[in-house]
Amino acid sequence: MSSPMRKALAVFALAAALTACGPKVDPAAAAAGLAEAKAFFAKNAKAEGVHTLPNGLQYKIVRSGAPDAPKPDITDEVKVHYEGALLSGEVFDSSFERGSPETFELAGLVKAWQEAIPMMRVGDEWILYVPPELGYGEEGSPPTIPPNATLVFRIELLGVLPHAGGETGNV
Numbered sequence: 723m724s725s726p727m728r729k730a731l732a733v734f735a736l737a738a739a740l741t742a743c744g745p746k747v748d749p750a751a752a753a754a755g756l757a758e759a760k761a762f763f764a765k766n767a768k769a770e771g772v773h774t775l776p777n778g779l780q781y782k783i784v785r786s787g788a789p790d791a792p793k794p795d796i797t798d799e800v801k802v803h804y805e806g807a808l809l810s811g812e813v814f815d816s817s818f819e820r821g822s823p824e825t826f827e828l829a830g831l832v833k834a835w836q837e838a839i840p841m842m843r844v845g846d847e848w849i850l851y852v853p854p855e856l857g858y859g860e861e862g863s864p865p866t867i868p869p870n871a872t873l874v875f876r877i878e879l880l881g882v883l884p885h886a887g888g889e890t891g892n893v
Contacts, residue, residue, distance in 0.1 A: 747869050752860050755870025759854055762809060762872055766851055779834050780851035787845020787879070794828055794840055797885035801825045802839075803878040814866045823880050832857050839879065847878040 767774050771782045794800050803823045805816040817824050828839055834856040842848060854860070854870040862869045 752869040785847040791843040799883040801881035
């Protein structure tokens with residue numbers, strides 16, 4: 723067997739071994755997460771001020787920015803204050819607590835943020851109710867976020883930084 727072929731097989735074997743050693747999803751925990759999500763979203767859809775999008779993402783507008791404030795698009799970076807929590811209320815991350823907002827590439831965030839933030843204007847503060855498939859999904863993000871967890875994010879959009887093309891999002 724040639725040396726390049728041997729190297730390729732070794733890389734393939736290593737990748738297969740690492741994949742097999744990845745986190746295992748507890749089927750009971752995953753099923754419980756889905757059941758909890760289904761019940762929560764059905765009830766929350768009837769709550770005052772809650773809007774539901776076709777993909778199941780729900781949001782509530784806490785505060786609106788100026789009507790002419792910029793809106794980001796998926797290629798922009800956004801400056802936000804945020805807090806992420808489980809349905810139990812347990813906070814797993816908070817820039818509010820740290821006292822320092824964060825800047826993120828919108829395209830690199832969970833699907834829920836990619837969908838909701840382009841609908842927001844700078845100055846808006848929303849609460850997102852995120853179904854598992856738009857958050858961290860069946861695998862979760864152990865040990866902090868369990869499988870199929872419904873997440874609640876409070877997001878304040880502070881700014882939009884233009885993408886490489888130089889223009890700032892949608893206005």
